[in-house]
Amino acid sequence: LTAASGGGIVAYADSSRAEEASEPPPRKKKVVVLGTGWAGTSFLKNLDSSRYEVKVISPRNYFAFTPLLPSVTCGTVEARSIVEPIRRMFDKKRKDVAYYEAECFKIDPSKKAVHCRSAVGTNLDGNGDFMVDYDYLVVALGATVNTFNTPGVMEHCHFLKEVEDAQKIRKSVIDCFERASLPNLSEEEKRKILHFVIIGGGPTGVEFAAELHDFLVEDLVKLYPAIEEFVKITIIQSGEHILNTFDQRIAVFAESKFQRDGIELSTGFRVIKVSDDSITVKCKSSGVETLVPYGMAIWSAGIGTRPVITEFMNQVGQGKRRALATNEWLRVRECDSVYAIGDCSSISQRKIMEDISTVFKVADKDNSGTLTLKEINDILEDICIRYPQVELYMKSMHMLDISDLIKGGVGDANKESMVVDIEEFKKALCHVDSQVKTVPATAQVAAQQGYYLADCFNKMDHCVEHPEGPLRLTGSGEGHHNFRPFRYKHLGQFAPLGGEQAAAELPGDWVSMGHSTQWLWYSVYASKQVSWRTRVLVVSDWTRRFIFGRDSSR
Template sequence: MENPVFEKRHVSLFNKSKEVEDAQRIRRSVIDCFEKASLPNTSEEERKRLLHFVVVGGGPTGVEFAAELHDFVTEDLAVLYPSVKDYVSITLLEATDHILNMFDKRITDFAEDKFQRDGINLKTGSMVVKVTGKEISTKERATGETKSIPYGMVVWSTGIGTRPVIMDFMKQIGQGNRRVLATDEWLRVEGYDKIYALGDCATINQRKVMEDIAAIFNKADKNKSGTLRIKDFQEVIDDICERYPQIEIHLKKKKLRNIVELLEHAKGSEKENVELDIELFKRALAEVDTQMKNLPPTAQVASQQGTYLADCFNRMELCETYPEGPLRIRGTGRHRFHPFRYKHLGQFAPLGGEQTAAQLPGDWISIGHSTQWLWYSVYASKLVSWRTRLLVISDWGRRFIFGRDSSRI
């Protein structure tokens, strides 16, 4: 995507909200737009601009914000500002062909249909190229045409920026050309065994199978014959699956049970005494590394990483060692703990109107009002204390009865 140009004077553009203060600023900005639009000397054209809210990014954050903004405007602010409610419009810009691309297509289709019914203007294939104080310019991917859209407030939800303290640290350790810190599978900053990083400030650099293919083959080839029997390969299977999780993903995609079946499939035989040479071994694993993907910068990932590191630190002097990198295969080193492995527990996408879409393990898809209550339950269960849970649940109750808070506090 092209890097958009921002003018310094745009006061109504907000990055993805990360703090309570950010959310409060967004709410104040929405209310300010309604206040200005309600002034008697405001022209009709200016009212349309002020009450045009643009959300950039069709991922879970952008979709949820657009849905919540629609509910806030239509259910609460329209009652307080009835004279200008007909001027309100919400536009969601997405550079790709669909919103919620990381979800099942059934969820994507439902979300797009619901936004259309709700009157949210969904513009896919639109890349933001420039933002000024009153207009946002987009380039249509299909035609190359550039359009300018007047707005009252823009919320940017296509990604997050790196904190200054992290950027300074990255420059000090020679990672200044990266977007986030690079760590190994034990969440250690690359090149610094005693510094750990987790969450959306870092990404795991998973080692590729093909980088160590010769070492793996030589480890299994004990008699150094240059060929490898599949049945002799059993000894290193556990180490390889431990070290290279992309193999397991590849096996699931191919609907194979283990590496042995992958090698037999490549050889075209199911006999355990079939011999493989290094070239056939390479061909069998050639597509494995294409399954490597960076973990999403979500709270679910950060929470599991925090639990993993806490467990590692608490048992640092008690644990056995496990293969570190290709070192065990090469016979030169080990590590105390298993590498970090992320377990995806599902994801939710609130769509407004007390409806939510959920994609859970096992390809289970749920959409609608009942899923909203499931989301409430999961959200409350993940809060850190019973005090916080009670406060949040009471806030939900007040919202159901009295509506959302429309004050500027």
């Protein structure tokens, strides 16, 4: 068996097949998966585990359906309903899948091993440390919160990343109401205690604000009528608008709905310090600082890099990055046999200008030193697979075919006889790389990457050795033997806005907002559940909430 060294995926050379027959079956390759979030579980569910010896390492023995975490903060959905035990996801007949409840604290690519620490505190090696070696490593560790080193945030703010966070928030909200109900409090103190501040106006912050608002007006004010008038929710957002990754129409709709609901939007403010009872904000335009008294604060202003990833990036010479750089086949750059998927990674798309001479040479089949329109058209599909920015650029410039790109000014009559030399070819493509897009840190991307990578692993046997993937352009083999690079397919995104209303942005520039969209949201999120068990639980939680309201006990 030989492993392709530079490749997206390691392949077995066909020539070695015959010899294998007489030898004992080869040892199954060891695949170690770090993390059981969106990316890790999507990989595991789609991997044909009969081909590999699989070991899964994660400090949490369950998968959490993060899009419903904001609903857990207010008891709309119970925490138990959105988690699925990881062991239930394994195929029962497969004995070659093992799960270890532990945290990986070091990746050692030179020894092809990961160092782990037991999360349950058993005494394995004096301190619960152990080592697991791999043939292939799949890093799916996700991201952590990012406080941008703002003083006091770690100590005083809540976060919304894990199931435990959501449970803590739920308890704290009720705590605030009970505290504000105690005797002998001044009005000012009540206002302070019942001031809920959300820092960060992205999808998570906005959804939490909406959920909290519903909880307050639908359930809590009935139970605490005496203090209703003191309740306030504020969103602090440093940008000009909330939901700035969404279509402008959705941002406007959300902002006006929140205005009607009495949710205050402080846009254009940056939080510079948090103390136990006040938040210091700075107006970005005037530079004036103000103190905002609060009872409870939630920080949802960005994601950061986990220390184990930072350390690994330093080892492989990616020190200055925020996420692990992979190639388009999701293999970590400059690191054999290690793949990274989900929030901990980002694909660094190869620029076409770096390969321009090779592309030209491959296209120039007759070695004439010039390309005809036919020669370019023959390779165009390969180019667009390998360098998606070419297609994006043409789309953004409203170009219909490649001749528009190659010779902007050529009239229709001249197209067929067009020829370009290398310099003209370079000039035509020199702006294309500006269209390289990064994929967002979302569950949708993580799940698609997990699925794609599992597919690659499942088909490894069928691949012929190739240096950098699928194409005539960059590989030696025939196109069909090789793998297409990962391509993200955006299926749209939702923003639940409370009061049984939601906004959605769907493929094809389709935007929908209001009550019917909320029903679409219910059906999509019910269908996306990982198992029938959680689906039934989630739907019955929604039903219970409709009939009886939320549970407001701690």
